[in-house]
Amino acid sequence: MSPRGGEIVLSERVGRISVSSTLAVMMEAERLRAEGADIVDFGAGEPDFPTPDNVKEAAIRAIRENFSKYTAAGGTLEARKAIANRHAADFGTSYAPSEVIATAGGKQAIFNLISCLINPGDEVLLPVPYWVTFRDVINYAGGRANLLETREEENFDLTAEMVRSALTPRTRLVIVNSPSNPSGAVISAAEFERILEVTASHGALLLTDECYCQFLYEDQPFSVAALPGAKEHVVVVGSLSKTYAMTGWRLGFALAPTPLVSAMVKLQSHSTSNPSSIAQKAAVEALTGPQDSVQVMLKEYRRRRDFVIEKLQAIPGVSCTVPRGAFYAYPNVGAFLSSGERGRAGAGVPSTNELAKKLLREAGVAVVPGEAFGTEEHFRISYATSTEVLAKGLERLKDFLSRQ
Numbered sequence: 331m332s333p334r335g336g337e338i339v340l341s342e343r344v345g346r347i348s349v350s351s352t353l354a355v356m357m358e359a360e361r362l363r364a365e366g367a368d369i370v371d372f373g374a375g376e377p378d379f380p381t382p383d384n385v386k387e388a389a390i391r392a393i394r395e396n397f398s399k400y401t402a403a404g405g406t407l408e409a410r411k412a413i414a415n416r417h418a419a420d421f422g423t424s425y426a427p428s429e430v431i432a433t434a435g436g437k438q439a440i441f442n443l444i445s446c447l448i449n450p451g452d453e454v455l456l457p458v459p460y461w462v463t464f465r466d467v468i469n470y471a472g473g474r475a476n477l478l479e480t481r482e483e484e485n486f487d488l489t490a491e492m493v494r495s496a497l498t499p500r501t502r503l504v505i506v507n508s509p510s511n512p513s514g515a516v517i518s519a520a521e522f523e524r525i526l527e528v529t530a531s532h533g534a535l536l537l538t539d540e541c542y543c544q545f546l547y548e549d550q551p552f553s554v555a556a557l558p559g560a561k562e563h564v565v566v567v568g569s570l571s572k573t574y575a576m577t578g579w580r581l582g583f584a585l586a587p588t589p590l591v592s593a594m595v596k597l598q599s600h601s602t603s604n605p606s607s608i609a610q611k612a613a614v615e616a617l618t619g620p621q622d623s624v625q626v627m628l629k630e631y632r633r634r635r636d637f638v639i640e641k642l643q644a645i646p647g648v649s650c651t652v653p654r655g656a657f658y659a660y661p662n663v664g665a666f667l668s669s670g671e672r673g674r675a676g677a678g679v680p681s682t683n684e685l686a687k688k689l690l691r692e693a694g695v696a697v698v699p700g701e702a703f704g705t706e707e708h709f710r711i712s713y714a715t716s717t718e719v720l721a722k723g724l725e726r727l728k729d730f731l732s733r734q
């Protein structure tokens with residue numbers, strides 16, 4: 331009990347972050363489902379595919395062979411080599427094991443990096459819409475997220491010119507996430523090169539979150555870290571969660587200059603110690619074994635993307651940019667709000683938060699409101715779910731919106 335009469339006083343640090351909105355939606359959907367409601371869940375950002383069999387077998391083997399002890403804090407040499415080799419094969423980079431850290435998911439890599447780099451008052455350039463965790467981790471570290479608005483009319487594209495105009499003397503880190511969660515926007519190789527140039531010449535680091543890098547519908551997989559001279563200015567964050575349908579295994583990584591990796595390993599050694607030994611063995615198989623399951627998923631996501639976008643664009647009042655990667659649609663539902671650019675004064679609810687709650691309660695469809703990603707007129711719909719579920723949920727959404 332705290333000295334203040336039983337009241338628990340939480341740290342100021344933890345008061346600066348909020349519960350992930352994505353998780354909040356999942357929890358509410360789960361609650362309603364437990365009460366017997368038939369909920370269509372477009373909230374979760376995870377593949378509906380099972381982990382490939384060869385990966386599961388590798389983990390079972392690891393358990394049988396008693397590979398169940400602590401490992402090196404930054405991951406086994408085998409796992410770090412497998413990560414570096416996969417990245418080299420896919421993108422033409424050349425990372426040594428000392429430039430690799432294996433983490434409990436991409437999230438831990440991001441948390442480690444920002445904790446090791448950002449001092450109170452430092453600025454991090456964060457394009458909007460952003461994946462919510464970036465903002466919270468920056469806040470937790472005491473940094474300042476400098477939000478850089480992209481424009482829906484331009485498909486939420488980020489350009490080097492936009493980055494250049496938003497840099498300040500306090501900017502230490504620029505975050506890019508291509509393909510983007512939530513918008514599906516993809517940065518072209520040429521623009522990526524210019525963004526790197528602008529960032530590096532400013533003396534800031536470029537964090538490139540490649541968690542969805544294999545799920546591209548129009549472009550070829552590309553990593554900015556493969557550009558000549560890029561490595562000292564770039565931190566790659568990657569994950570096996572989406573690429574190999576392994577969200578629950580918790581295996582991600584960062585590729586970064588050795589001093590930064592050493593600091594991240596030091597921090598990790600005092601938090602989670604190491605990623606699960608068994609998940610590391612599974613990761614080695616995922617990264618070095620056959621890659622065809624990734625292509626199977628990509629093909630299916632592309633089909634679903636086309637289906638979802640067609641359905642969304644056919645709903646009166648809804649518009650939607652076409653995602654070029656990842657597995658999310660980010661439709662604009664501003665016409666159903668009482669405020670905002672497209673809003674109808676006096677009619678509708680005031681925010682997408684309210685609209686999403688109403689949609690869940692009245693139509694049994696869970697989406698993540700755009701407020702979580704820094705925009706006011708959108709829903710995020712995950713299409714990492716079967717076509718039947720998509721068809722059912724989109725029909726419900728259409729009916730619901732026609733009644734607003």
Ligand SMILES: Cc1ncc(COP(=O)(O)O)c(C=O)c1O
Nearest residue numbers: 435436437461511541569571582
């Ligand atoms: C953009 C982005 N980065 C990183 C992650 C981290 O995923 P994980 O911690 O499962 O590797 C996610 C997960 O949703 C994501 O959307």
